[in-house]
Amino acid sequence: MAVPKRKMSRSNTRSRRANWRTTATTLTTCPQCRAMKQPHLACPSCGTYNGRHYAVAERTELQG
Template identity: 65%
Template structure:
């Protein structure tokens, strides 16, 4: 297995890690109630998925 010959400096390590960014959660608009929801998931507000009622809501 490959082993580094020299220790990576703190500057180089932090410079490399600075590119690791969290991406914001992608939200889409529900076609029925216009509420924000996760894509490919039933709407928690109205209970529809793919324009069909799949979950009973109170």
């Protein structure tokens, strides 16, 4: 198993971790209700996607 021979300096550690940033989620407007939604997903407010209406417009993320 590989083990580092020397301690990595703070500047090297921090410069390596500088690339861990995240990007903001892109949002588009729903053509039916003009609410903001993620592209390629059904609208959470009206439940339409690609001109079709889906009966249940629920969010699947966990609450809490």
